[in-house]
Amino acid sequence: MALVDAVSVIESLEALEPHYLPWLDRRGALAALKEGTLPRPNSESWKYTDPAPFFDPEDDALDVEAKDTVSVPDSPSGVIDFESDEAREIVLSHINQAVDQRRYPLAAISYMKIDCGLVIHVTPGDQTQSIRLGDLRGRFQRVLVIVGAGAHLDLIETTTGSNRVVECFVAPDAELRHRRLQPAGTGIDYNLVAVNIAEHGSYRLSQYSSGARLRRNDVSVNILGEGADAELTGAWQLNEALHLDNQISVNHLVPGGTSRQHFRGNVDGRAKSIFNGRIYIAANAQRTNATLTNRNLVVSPEAEVYTKPELEIYANDVVCSHGATVGQLDADALFYFQSRGIEEEEARSILMKGFLKEVVSHEDGRALLGIET
């Protein structure tokens, strides 16, 4: 595994002369990187995914031909480009407020090299919005999603092969339903979703993934108000030699929050799946109720699955549970099928699809994973 050339990375960033949004203050990002958050050979969070391709100092904004594909709703809620005048105030008051740049160095790098930004803003009380986020014209993309108090947003995102940071701000009593589709890719993909949830706000992530040459999803959810709730579910189907690394952290920073993580994966061929689900509970976050489950089916002898639940709990009045399994199909279930005349191969296929279907309720998710009936 190649090493991350930290010196070159920082030198190239210091030499940057940003043309995009010159009014953005990038010094905090550079300071965070210099404080040494770049991956080292023994970095736990990059243990199974080679970080070097992600931290290539030569990686620069490309001439991307992709058109912006974001649907623009016809209402006071809206989608605003970072470069427009009306965006400036929102951007300055929100950007990096949900991202821990020391913990997520790729987000710090993406902030320094940012070449494309959007604000998706839902005005307080607006319950009607549904927005699709697809390709964006940029290599280092930043999307700020702001759901006002008491509002509701359905955000349907298709991730692309770039460095994208989506920061979400869920106001009191607001709801953000985030559906994320990750089709198979051939490149090096990085995505960070960072979410701040205020009191009685609710964030739901439904993530349906295939793999890429290297694909890294970082998800960081901050519970910042009493009664805030986060539900993160996902499924992946990995075939061939594709790679998928999910690093999830739900951070309970105040009392009375609830969260659930439930992810399932089928890993076939020579594919590789890494999952690290973390529940962090601060010392004052009493009466937290948090659960975490990751179940994996290994289908072929060469498939690799790494799963690690992580609980970091400093409060003493909490309810927390976690479970992680890696296994094969239940022999009794297979026999049940065979005893009804269903051939073993078909039985395996039906059972594997059924295993994912339990956590995939959306049709487009089922289509992406190849588990439609």
Place this chain on the structure above:
Amino acid sequence: MGPNGSGKSTLANVIAGKEDYQIDQGRIALEGQEITALSPEERAHRGLFLAFQYPIEIPGVSNMEFLKAAVDSHARATGKPEISTVDFMKTARSAAEQLGLNPEFLKRGVNEGFSGGEKKRNEILQMLMLNPKVSILDETDSGLDIDALRTVANGVSAFSNETNAVVLVTHYQRLLDHIEPDFVHVIANGTIVRSGDRSLALELEEKGYGWLEDP
């Protein structure tokens, strides 16, 4: 029939082809054809059916999907045309109603959230849909209340005819109040120790199994 641990369920599972068991001696033949070396699917295609004692729950697969896959597999294996989805649904719904099962259950996961009695009735439903030549019903009567027992018994009786065979594995007599057996075999310690007709079942109900050990 036979006491607990006599080998009734083991026999049923071995006949169905469960791989946990190794056959040291003997053979299994269906209509004169040896099936000892066949896979469970092949035995099913030849007309064998096992109603499980403890049917498994499979939440991610609907009853409808499962049942249709089974019916279609049989059609392919026997060279018959596949039944249309519409006809399949009609037949499945009417069989469900016949057995006192709410047809809406077809949309739920296999045996998901079913009571013990509902699971047993689902086994009989599958039997009716697959129309096997030889059905082995492994303790289908256990866990059924009086009404469910009568419904299942009626379903089995109506299904039974001159061209098929049903093997009821049980250690209670009460199912036989509703179904008249042609033969009764008693297993103890893995061997058939006594054979007879219905009166043998009545004798067992009266005396228990202990008297069979006497020479």
